Amino acid sequence: MTRKAQARLGVLLVVPLLLLVGIFLVFPMINAVYYVFVDFNGINPAPPWVGLANFTELAQDPDVWAAFSNNIIWIVLGTVGPIVLGLALALLLWHVERGSVFYRVAFFLPYILPQVAVGVVWGWIYEPSRGWLNKVLETVGLGGLTTGWLGNPDTALYAVLATAVWVTLGFVFVILLSALKGVDMDIVDAARLDGANGWQRLVHIVLPQIMPVFLMVTTITLLGGFSVFDIIFVMTGGGPAGASEVLGTLAYSSAFQLNRISYGTALALVITLLAIPFAVWLNRLQRRVSLEGTS
Amino acid sequence: MRTSLTRAAVVAAACLLAAACTGTTAPADDGDSGGDGAQSLRYLIEEQEDAEANKELEKHLGEFTQETGIEVELETLPLDAMRTVLQTQLRSGEGPDVFAWGSGPSFGGALAEAGLVKDLTAAYEENDWQVYDFAKERVTVDGKVYGLPGEAETIGLFYNKDIFAELGLEEPKSLEDLQAASEAVKAAGKTPMAVGNKEGWEGGHLLSMALSSAVGGEGMQALLDGEKSWTSPEVVQALTLWQDFNKKGYLPKSPTSVDYDTSTSLFYSGEAAMIPTGSWLVAEIEDNTDFEVGYIPFPGPDGPGIFTGGLGSGPYVSATTKNEEEAIQFIDFLASPEHGKWVVENLATIPPMEVETEGLDVSPLFKQVLEDTAELSSGGDFGLNIDVLVSDAFNEAMWDGVQGVLTGQRTPQEVAQALEAEQA
Numbered sequence: 198m199t200r201k202a203q204a205r206l207g208v209l210l211v212v213p214l215l216l217l218v219g220i221f222l223v224f225p226m227i228n229a230v231y232y233v234f235v236d237f238n239g240i241n242p243a244p245p246w247v248g249l250a251n252f253t254e255l256a257q258d259p260d261v262w263a264a265f266s267n268n269i270i271w272i273v274l275g276t277v278g279p280i281v282l283g284l285a286l287a288l289l290l291w292h293v294e295r296g297s298v299f300y301r302v303a304f305f306l307p308y309i310l311p312q313v314a315v316g317v318v319w320g321w322i323y324e325p326s327r328g329w330l331n332k333v334l335e336t337v338g339l340g341g342l343t344t345g346w347l348g349n350p351d352t353a354l355y356a357v358l359a360t361a362v363w364v365t366l367g368f369v370f371v372i373l374l375s376a377l378k379g380v381d382m383d384i385v386d387a388a389r390l391d392g393a394n395g396w397q398r399l400v401h402i403v404l405p406q407i408m409p410v411f412l413m414v415t416t417i418t419l420l421g422g423f424s425v426f427d428i429i430f431v432m433t434g435g436g437p438a439g440a441s442e443v444l445g446t447l448a449y450s451s452a453f454q455l456n457r458i459s460y461g462t463a464l465a466l467v468i469t470l471l472a473i474p475f476a477v478w479l480n481r482l483q484r485r486v487s488l489e490g491t492s
Numbered sequence: 493m494r495t496s497l498t499r500a501a502v503v504a505a506a507c508l509l510a511a512a513c514t515g516t517t518a519p520a521d522d523g524d525s526g527g528d529g530a531q532s533l534r535y536l537i538e539e540q541e542d543a544e545a546n547k548e549l550e551k552h553l554g555e556f557t558q559e560t561g562i563e564v565e566l567e568t569l570p571l572d573a574m575r576t577v578l579q580t581q582l583r584s585g586e587g588p589d590v591f592a593w594g595s596g597p598s599f600g601g602a603l604a605e606a607g608l609v610k611d612l613t614a615a616y617e618e619n620d621w622q623v624y625d626f627a628k629e630r631v632t633v634d635g636k637v638y639g640l641p642g643e644a645e646t647i648g649l650f651y652n653k654d655i656f657a658e659l660g661l662e663e664p665k666s667l668e669d670l671q672a673a674s675e676a677v678k679a680a681g682k683t684p685m686a687v688g689n690k691e692g693w694e695g696g697h698l699l700s701m702a703l704s705s706a707v708g709g710e711g712m713q714a715l716l717d718g719e720k721s722w723t724s725p726e727v728v729q730a731l732t733l734w735q736d737f738n739k740k741g742y743l744p745k746s747p748t749s750v751d752y753d754t755s756t757s758l759f760y761s762g763e764a765a766m767i768p769t770g771s772w773l774v775a776e777i778e779d780n781t782d783f784e785v786g787y788i789p790f791p792g793p794d795g796p797g798i799f800t801g802g803l804g805s806g807p808y809v810s811a812t813t814k815n816e817e818e819a820i821q822f823i824d825f826l827a828s829p830e831h832g833k834w835v836v837e838n839l840a841t842i843p844p845m846e847v848e849t850e851g852l853d854v855s856p857l858f859k860q861v862l863e864d865t866a867e868l869s870s871g872g873d874f875g876l877n878i879d880v881l882v883s884d885a886f887n888e889a890m891w892d893g894v895q896g897v898l899t900g901q902r903t904p905q906e907v908a909q910a911l912e913a914e915q916a
Contacts, residue, residue: 345747
């Protein structure tokens with residue numbers, strides 16, 4: 198095949214994807230940018246131009262700030278939780294040979310379950326009178342701690358977060374475990390002979406070797422914290438009275454429940470804009486670490 | 493390379509997120525909006541809770557086809573999906589010919605104002621469609637009638653007659669009676685009232701019934717018309733009532749954690765003695781209980797109170813339909829007394845017109861509900877279900893507000909002020 202024919206084939210193969218990207222990504226994107234500058238209610242075919250009004254309203258909306266602070270809680274705990282627990286679990290099972298497939302499957306399973314199903318089932322677990330969480334607490338003499346987990350404004354966000362950590366944990370665990378399998382054991386053994394304790398070996402020998410993977414996992418979980426929507430929507434709908442609202446659920450309710458499509462779109466754009474610097478920063482860090490590792 | 497890939501991924505995610513909120517995807521449409529002489533109509537309705545009801549309805553629509561030769565393709569969508577898709581479909585001209593949608597300003601009224609539904613005023617006169625006046629008003633915008641009102645619904649208090657008899661309790665005739673009955677039920681180790689408010693919308697019904705029984709039909713109308721302030725003492729008292737009932741343990745523990753289905757199952761299982769909800773539950777109550785059930789208005793401060801009335805979804809004709817004549821014929825079928833009787837006997841819902849209850853094959857509980865509705869419609873006082881008569885923003889303030897009152901996040905006064913702000 199000549200170089201020209203090869204190039205032609207290449208173009209031909211790329212065209213369908215380009216079309217799809219154009220129709221489903223580029224066009225809606227341009228469309229979305231238009232919608233944030235008008236006041237579209239889902240009905241009016243010629244919505245009035247409002248300039249930056251959606252953004253100024255957003256900056257002054259106390260609901261947005263409350264939702265944003267819930268996002269921050271979600272980003273911090275929803276990243277630290279699964280990373281710490283997943284790493285601990287991976288280290289525990291690092292050298293376990295017997296039943297390792299079982300452990301990997303068991304912990305990974307929640308990650309591949311539909312979030313809606315997970316949300317519904319955990320909703321039953323948290324149910325105040327019939328759910329087993331309260332029943333277990335009562336059985337072990339901790340009846341004083343029982344509450345309506347998803348309907349109590351003090352616990353709703355954390356109860357959903359705990360479910361999300363349970364889901365993400367398996368993903369972090371499986372990825373880190375496979376990274377650990379690639380760690381050079383000679384260096385670890387050498388450090389042990391030189392008198393390094395477990396913590397020192399982890400921080401100075403093991404973690405640096407798995408750092409690129411570790412940062413990749415952190416990037417994925419952290420960015421997920423910005424766009425979180427489904428599990429909260431299913432479990433609490435952002436309630437009670439907005440107590441577990443995040444920017445994603447607020448964008449949804451503005452756009453589709455209050456028919457303020459433009460305001461919801463503006464919120465969605467803000468979520469994306471907030472996430473980009475983190476994505477770029479973590480990616481650069483990951484690239485630097487990878488390059489250091491190869492030099 | 494990897495950086496640019498990530499950037500591309502981030503930009504792609506941005507597009508998706510933003511696009512997700514614009515809702516401008518073309519409607520999925522495999523049907524044919526007619527005009528080809530095939531004499532078929534597309535009829536879109538909300539997905540029904542009972543799958544059997546759909547089959548029954550399809551069978552019933554077959555009778556219309558037999559009579560007229562017009563095929564009706566029944567399509568269903570979940571309510572939430574319908575909210576987002578319906579307007580796009582109607583606007584694109586690819587929508588259904590006839591569709592069922594809420595009867596009230598924020599539902600059908602909004603579509604009428606946007607010019608998306610046909611004016612049926614003349615068709616009403618030509619075909620002499622007889623519906624309750626109060627129901628017709630809800631589908632009238634600027635003097636023009638745009639649809640057939642949906643099924644009539646009342647909201648009140650169902651109670652387990654067996655538990656009441658066991659505890660020697662009478663039917664509550666005032667708030668004082670209701671509190672005394674609740675205390676007795678609580679002392680017997682049961683939950684007095686099965687209230688679930690996890691979804692939020694239940695809060696609108698809780699407020700509607702307590703408030704309607706306190707201020708009456710006229711008072712409710714004055715509130716909704718903006719002639720009476722939502723910060724009035726009666727509104728604050730109605731909100732405080734639910735706060736107190738919760739504090740006193742008359743409701744299940746943490747009602748904002750209990751969803752509607754769980755609340756109804758608490759009542760069916762006999763764990764709760766009463767459930768404040770609407771007449772739409774009658775069929776399910778009869779299927780799921782083996783005890784006798786009574787249905788009364790939610791008691792008022794000075795007496796037995798009044799039922800709260802509301803309307804469900806009724807048929808509208810799309811403004812862009814190419815089958816107007818057939819669509820009107822179909823509406824004529826849906827407005828007929830025979831269809832009304834069929835609805836009563838098969839769906840256990842109340843049509844928006846008078847139905848002769850003599851000789852009907854229905855349960856005593858449903859018969860009572862039917863008679864109550866007919867009585868209300870012939871001049872009796874009835875309250876108003878707030879959520880179908882107000883804006884979405886008001887509803888959100890009300891739903892969040894009642895949840896907030898039950899969890900202690902907000903005071904009744906704060907909620908009343910938020911409602912007044914939305915009314916303005």
